[in-house]
Amino acid sequence: MKLINYEASWQEKGYELPKYDRENVKKATKENPTWLHFGAGNIFRGFVAAGLNNMLNEGSYDRGVIVSEGFDYEIIEKAYKPYDDLSLLVILKADGNIEKKVIGSVVESIVADTQREQEWERLKEIYRKPSLQMVSFTITEKGYSLVDSNGEYLAIVAKDFAEGCEKPVHIMGKTTALLYERYKQGELPIALVSMDNCSHNGDKVFEAVEAYAQNWVKNGFVEEGFLNYVRDKNKVAFPWSMIDKITPRPDDKVRKVLEEDGFEDTDLIITSKNTYTAAFVNAEETEYLVIEDTFPNGRPPFEKAGFIFTDRETVDKVEKMKVCTCLNPLHTALAIFGCLLSYETIWEEMKDPQLKELVYRIGYDEGMPVVVNPGVINPEEFIKAVLELRLPNPFMPDAPQRIATDTSQKLPIRFGETIKAYHASDNLKVTDLTFIPLTIAGWCRYLMGIDDQGNPFTPSPDPLLEELQGYVKDVKLGDTELKADLLKPILSNEKIFAVNLYEIGLGSKIEGMFKEMIASSGAVRETLKKYLQ
Numbered sequence: 001m002k003l004i005n006y007e008a009s010w011q012e013k014g015y016e017l018p019k020y021d022r023e024n025v026k027k028a029t030k031e032n033p034t035w036l037h038f039g040a041g042n043i044f045r046g047f048v049a050a051g052l053n054n055m056l057n058e059g060s061y062d063r064g065v066i067v068s069e070g071f072d073y074e075i076i077e078k079a080y081k082p083y084d085d086l087s088l089l090v091i092l093k094a095d096g097n098i099e100k101k102v103i104g105s106v107v108e109s110i111v112a113d114t115q116r117e118q119e120w121e122r123l124k125e126i127y128r129k130p131s132l133q134m135v136s137f138t139i140t141e142k143g144y145s146l147v148d149s150n151g152e153y154l155a156i157v158a159k160d161f162a163e164g165c166e167k168p169v170h171i172m173g174k175t176t177a178l179l180y181e182r183y184k185q186g187e188l189p190i191a192l193v194s195m196d197n198c199s200h201n202g203d204k205v206f207e208a209v210e211a212y213a214q215n216w217v218k219n220g221f222v223e224e225g226f227l228n229y230v231r232d233k234n235k236v237a238f239p240w241s242m243i244d245k246i247t248p249r250p251d252d253k254v255r256k257v258l259e260e261d262g263f264e265d266t267d268l269i270i271t272s273k274n275t276y277t278a279a280f281v282n283a284e285e286t287e288y289l290v291i292e293d294t295f296p297n298g299r300p301p302f303e304k305a306g307f308i309f310t311d312r313e314t315v316d317k318v319e320k321m322k323v324c325t326c327l328n329p330l331h332t333a334l335a336i337f338g339c340l341l342s343y344e345t346i347w348e349e350m351k352d353p354q355l356k357e358l359v360y361r362i363g364y365d366e367g368m369p370v371v372v373n374p375g376v377i378n379p380e381e382f383i384k385a386v387l388e389l390r391l392p393n394p395f396m397p398d399a400p401q402r403i404a405t406d407t408s409q410k411l412p413i414r415f416g417e418t419i420k421a422y423h424a425s426d427n428l429k430v431t432d433l434t435f436i437p438l439t440i441a442g443w444c445r446y447l448m449g450i451d452d453q454g455n456p457f458t459p460s461p462d463p464l465l466e467e468l469q470g471y472v473k474d475v476k477l478g479d480t481e482l483k484a485d486l487l488k489p490i491l492s493n494e495k496i497f498a499v500n501l502y503e504i505g506l507g508s509k510i511e512g513m514f515k516e517m518i519a520s521s522g523a524v525r526e527t528l529k530k531y532l533q
């Protein structure tokens with residue numbers, strides 16, 4: 001059974017196949033595309049492309065999506081092209097049932113690299129099409145960042161600014177250069193939609209594109225009118241969104257299940273840029289995509305796929321509910337302590353009495369008091385499902401090591417917003433927080449790269465890892481005397497926590513917890529017991 005030759009007989013083995021004429025969809029999309037997506041990773045295939053696939057199956061839409069990758073070209077070369085852009089979605093339900101769906105809605109895949117002339121020219125052509133309504137992104141938080149931890153422009157960004165729109169290297173430079181093609185075509189309208197887990201994600205795209213446009217205007221590469229176009233919300237919109245569907249890396253156990261069916265395209269691929277990909281993607285059943293309804297050139301009827309359209313204020317509340325309180329902070333706490341306590345799956349961590357208690361306390365005791373009900377999703381029901389069904393789902397192969405990736409980029413939204421809300425509150429005291437500080441102390445302990453048994457482990461990739469590990473490199477388990485300012489460069493960094501933790505009164509508390517966690521091997525567990533029993 002090869003994806004590229006899928007056939008009706010697969011249905012007997014429970015595989016749902018595209019019910020539409022894919023060649024027609026391909027042709028219509030290539031001629032008049034409506035949607036281009038950057039970031040060919042797992043969430044794109046497992047959720048958004050799958051939503052469109054449902055619409056095509058039902059006949060409620062007639063166009064596919066074109067995917068582009070401006071960072072990790074191997075994803076396209078190894079996980080899309082060999083399979084004619086098809087993929088297999090494996091849904092792992094909490095009751096143990098598995099659904100398998102062939103996703104045919106991705107009809108073209110393109111590497112976004114100015115050195116690859118044909119592909120770059122095709123992207124320009126797509127941007128020039130009046131039919132194009134939206135360009136979306138799932139490129140991780142760091143994909144939007146133009147600066148380093150000191151706020152200085154990254155070298156590639158500075159070079160892009162200096163060299164103009166002919167051969168940008170940063171993904172936001174490529175996006176801006178392509179948008180310039182659309183501007184030249186008569187200022188055609190479009191929406192650029194981030195679907196990443198960052199706060200006010202639309203603003204991240206806007207700020208990056210605006211910075212590129214400003215610098216290119218300043219350096220004489222593009223006209224002032226382009227900057228005005230980027231800033232004109234009636235022409236270029238940057239809607240906010242909140243996306244939710246736990247989509248782990250392609251898993252070996254799932255691979256074996258597929259192989260038992262006779263499915264052959266099961267190679268697990270780890271690219272040189274550390275993306276975990278395959279021709280299949282495994283994900284949970286639950287999914288939410290809430291998008292601010294600002295699309296100057298219209299949009300596909302995504303309501304048919306269950307996506308929720310609303311105003312910006314509601315998206316903000318939903319995002320705060322999910323990313324700042326009811327899911328992602330709990331994930332990051334499990335990621336940090338999971339790596340320290342040598343866990344390899346989230347569901348097993350949810351059987352650990354202290355870790356389970358920790359996420360209940362972070363969620364219910366510390367997060368929920370500052371959550372505002374967004375109306376479109378009920379926070380009480382949402383957090384209950386996360387804690388009782390989604391995280392403990394034993395069929396989901398999600399790993400703390402995946403979630404620990406880029407933790408330095410995630411802390412401001414996952415914990416910083418709650419800390420700020422307590423600090424600003426008249427009736428809550430930030431110094432009463434215990435479990436969030438405990439998790440931050442755990443992260444400082446994690447940065448040592450030594451687990452609770454005293455064995456070295458490899459922390460997950462993070463753009464600040466090297467710098468941050470430098471601060472704790474001399475700490476040893478059993479140290480009783482620590483340099484007074486040891487953690488200060490970390491805990492006072494407002495880029496990492498959204499606040500200076502010393503200025504709001506949490507710095508010493510976290511330092512104290514860190515000291516408890518380095519007392520000896522086994523001290524992480526003992527510290528968790530102390531605060532959680």
Ligand SMILES: NC(=O)c1ccc[n+]([C@@H]2O[C@H](COP(=O)([O-])OP(=O)(O)OC[C@H]3O[C@@H](n4cnc5c(N)ncnc54)[C@H](O)[C@@H]3O)[C@@H](O)[C@H]2O)c1
Pocket residue numbers: 038039040041042043044069070071072075138139140141142143144171195196197198243244245246247248275276
């Ligand atoms: N996987 C999930 O459970 C999930 C759920 C909700 C939201 N998300 C959001 O989607 C993002 C991607 O998740 P995924 O599961 O697709 O991950 P993935 O590892 O499968 O893919 C990561 C994608 O980001 C791109 N990328 C990474 N670093 C980049 C950079 N510096 N510049 C440009 N592009 C870069 C990669 O090329 C790839 O396309 C997450 O960071 C998160 O914001 C993921």
Ligand SMILES: O=P(O)(O)OC[C@@H](O)[C@@H](O)[C@H](O)[C@H](O)CO
Pocket residue numbers: 141197243244245246247327328331332402403405406
């Ligand atoms: O995708 P990241 O790296 O931003 O965060 C890791 C997980 O917390 C995240 O992917 C969740 O699974 C997701 O946000 C659930 O909707």
